[in-house]
Amino acid sequence: MTVTPINIEEIKSIKLPVTQRGVIGWFKENLFNGIFNSVLTLIILAFLLKFLPPFIQWAFIKASWFTTPDVCKQCEGACWSVVFKNLRFVIFGFYPHDLHWRPFTAMMILFVLLFFSSNRRFWVRKLAYAWPIGLVAMGILMKGGILGLTSVNSMKWGGLPLTLLLSVFGLTAAYPLGVILALGRGSKMPLIRLMSVAYIELIRGVPLISLLFMSSIIFPLFLPEGLTINNILRAQVAIILFTGAYVAEVVRGGLQAMPKGQFEAADAIGLNYVQTMRLIILPQALKIVIPPTVSVLISAFKDTSLVVIIALFDFLMTAKNVIQNPEWMGFSTEMYLFVSLIYFLGCFSMSNFSRKLERELDTDKR
Secondary structure, three states, X not given: OOOOOOOHHHXXXXXOOHHHOHHHHHHHHHOOOOHHHHHHHHHHHHHHHHHHHHHHHHHHHOOXXXXXXXXXXXXXXOEOHHHHOOHHHHHHOOOOHXXXXXXXXXXXXXXXXXXXXXOHHHOOHHHHHHHHHHHHHHHHHHXXXXXXXXXXXXXXXXXXXXXXXXXXXXXXXXXXXXXXXXHHXXXXXXXXXXXXXXXHHHHXXXXXXXXXXXXXXXXHHHOOOOOOOOHHHHHHHHHHHHHHHHHHHHHHHHHXXXXXXXXXXXXXXXXXXXXXXXXXXXXXXXXXXXXXXXXXXXXXXHHHHHHHHHOXXXXXXXXHXXXXXXXXXXXXXXXXXXXXXXXXXXXXXXXXXXXXXXXXXXXXXX
């Protein structure tokens, strides 16, 4: 009996069958790898063939881009002129026209900070200093009144800067509030635990609209005569309180998922409560709850559009104001598609960042 040696190189050079490689293999593996998936793929293809070509015709080929409302009404396709002709009002609202460079610069500062914050390579002390400096600079640019800048009443703030302001400030402040409330709810001290539970359940038991109404209408009734608090600030506080309660419940789930051995190990090496939470428990718990936390933050980002009920002209309201103009009536589809695109980019960016953070923290191999 003879033994034939195995030629590894020859085995590696053998190609897979045609049905398992290349484009055919990819289609078979990803689109037709079973009866159910094959039927689903065919249904989606039929849907795309029926609706996608007419949509492309309407949205791009027959569309008008930079023309007058009268010409738009004769056009068979989409009228994107309603967006481009009113872009400055949609973005900046009633902010003085000749001062639009200030909210634009403020938004650029915010985008730069978010860009560097989205990459862990830039998570250094300088970035921590840059955030408060950037936020103060944004406030000065928007409000003015110093450094030779003309003062602008906050009631004229609107459009995309207001939406970003409420979102970023609200989410940034709500997250640590939620963590503190979650720790308070799990505290062994009855009074702190009771106060945390009461706050979370009370806030979660009412819709955000009611909090906005309270901050706008009821809260000023309790203030001393002559004392007023900015309407935007009151709406901002309501959003922070509401989002913080939901973040608290998500973080509590992460804390409860921690095995008892982690606490016992911390006790064994002599760590106190603060050290145990800061060094061992919270880093793991917060890592576990990244997906649900981002879901709460995305929901809060979209809920900022509710400030329209207290007469704040956010991005959605300025867009709605344009299509209520008699000249541009009938083109609401194009405007709402534009608004939805901006909201989609914001939500997708947060979702994409959470997936990236999960991969970098390697939560699946925990």
